[in-house]
Amino acid sequence: MNEKLKSPLNDYLFKAILSLRTVEECYDFFEDLCTISEIQEMSKRLNVAQMLMKNVVYTDIVEQSGLSTATISRVNRCLKYGTDGYSTIIKRIENDEK
Numbered sequence: 001m002n003e004k005l006k007s008p009l010n011d012y013l014f015k016a017i018l019s020l021r022t023v024e025e026c027y028d029f030f031e032d033l034c035t036i037s038e039i040q041e042m043s044k045r046l047n048v049a050q051m052l053m054k055n056v057v058y059t060d061i062v063e064q065s066g067l068s069t070a071t072i073s074r075v076n077r078c079l080k081y082g083t084d085g086y087s088t089i090i091k092r093i094e095n096d097e098k
Helices: 008-019 023-033 036-053 058-065 069-081 085-097
Strands: none
Touching: 023 036, 036 058, 036 069, 036 085, 058 069, 069 085
16 A cells, blocks of 8 residues: 555545445445546546456557556556556456356
8 A cells, every 4th residue: 555645534535435335326426526527537447457457459448448548558557566456346346247
C-alpha cells in the first residue's frame, strides 16, 4: 500500500465502498460521488486491465476502449509493478461468475 495515500478520509471512503451491498447501491453511491465521466473512465481502465491480462494487443485496446496509449501504458504498469489491485478484482469477479 502506498503510505502517501493512507489517510483517515480515504479510510472512510473505502469503508463506505465496502459497505455497499448491491450493484444498485453502487450506482447510487458513485453517481452521487463522481461525475458520469469519472465513472466511465474508471470502468474503461478496469476493462483495459482485463484486456491486458488476456494479452490483447495495444492497437486493439485503443480501438475498443477509446483510451490513449498513455493511459493503457499506465494501467499496464500497474499490472506489472503495482499492488495487484486490478488483478485481484478481475480474478475475483471471474471466479464469482463461474
